[in-house]
Amino acid sequence: MRNNKRAVCAGKSSITAMLLLALVVLLAACSGMRASSSTQSTPVTQSTASADTGDTITFAHIDEKPKAGAVTVDVTLVDFKIFSSVTTFQVGTPYYFVVTNQGPSVHEFAIFPDKADGSPLPMDVQYVNRLLEIEQVAPGSTIKLNYVFLKVGRDEIACQMRGHYQAGMHLSIAVIQ
Numbered sequence: 678m679r680n681n682k683r684a685v686c687a688g689k690s691s692i693t694a695m696l697l698l699a700l701v702v703l704l705a706a707c708s709g710m711r712a713s714s715s716t717q718s719t720p721v722t723q724s725t726a727s728a729d730t731g732d733t734i735t736f737a738h739i740d741e742k743p744k745a746g747a748v749t750v751d752v753t754l755v756d757f758k759i760f761s762s763v764t765t766f767q768v769g770t771p772y773y774f775v776v777t778n779q780g781p782s783v784h785e786f787a788i789f790p791d792k793a794d795g796s797p798l799p800m801d802v803q804y805v806n807r808l809l810e811i812e813q814v815a816p817g818s819t820i821k822l823n824y825v826f827l828k829v830g831r832d833e834i835a836c837q838m839r840g841h842y843q844a845g846m847h848l849s850i851a852v853i854q
């Protein structure tokens with residue numbers, strides 16, 4: 678189940694964060710003992726970054742070329758909103774999604790089904806029935822991919838990472854004939 682997986686990840690991250698904190702304290706103590714040279718700050722910076730994003734992260738690198746006749750859709754992911762240049766799509770039309778994470782957090786680019794009236798399904802149901810999910814879009818990076826909607830209905834572009842959805846990372850879209 679998605680939520681369980683997230684919960685486990687969150688648990689792992691906080692343990693990692695604590696270990697890194699311990700390491701940082703240890704490093705600080707060591708450099709203190711060694712006549713207080715403060716030039717060893719690089720490892721600390723790196724540790725902070727990986728504690729924030731989790732330790733087993735694999736960023737998506739998707740750089741497809743647009744299919745012939747594809748309509749370009751510019752999507753911007755920010756903390757914690759999603760913007761799209763297109764919100765009404767047509768079944769069978771090739772779309773070329775250019776998705777940029779303007780950060781600062783890691784986000785995902787996913788498309789989930791909604792109820793027919795456009796109201797959201799429970800998050801687990803959305804996730805199980807997802808149409809598309811690209812995880813771990815690095816801050817500052819852009820992924821480019823082709824996608825064709827096959828079914829008329831209401832969907833949403835969303836990010837379900839660590840409470841991002843609840844914080845506002847979802848955008849209602851319509852798929853029409």
Ligand SMILES: [Cu+2]
Pocket residue numbers: 782783784785836837838841842846
């Ligand atoms: Cu997100």
